[in-house]
Amino acid sequence: MLAKLLVGGETIALRGDLGAGKTCFVRGLASGLSCDERQVSSPTFIVLQRYRGARIDLVHVDAYRLSNPEQLRDSGLELGAHDSVAAIEWSERVESELPADTITVSLAATSPTERAVTIHASDNFIERLGMSLRPRPCAICKAPVEFLGQTKPFCSKRCRDVDLGRWIDGRYQISRPIEQTDLDED
């Protein structure tokens, strides 16, 4: 969801202890930018990795092994490049190199399966993020659906079943003339 708001040139600083989910978050960013998220791994042995996205690329940086912040510049990373977004793990180590408008994402484990995510960014970015996190009306009954809802875009399993039932009944129809390409095997 955060990735959808990125336009290129942003720097995302990730904070959190080992196992907090920083790489998992980067995988989510990759998915949101239509990169191949399966390529995303903990890049502990390489400083940076670039994944090609549909609109903009994702540059995944691991600052863990850098002994001083200047080494970030030496790595060839160009922060603020408009064709990419940089996501930096262990960003505390390169703090002095980060642009003023860096988006900071802090992850903290609140239980083995839950994380608290705290995001610091410009007011404008936070406002846009807030709008995309707002509950949406259920596709069937219009009740509000939380953005993390398990049955999204439906409010409940019941409404999801109602939707499935409508497809089976044929009440949803695709109405346009059948074309030859629809009939071709592949």
Ligand SMILES: [Zn+2]
């Ligand atoms: Zn519903």
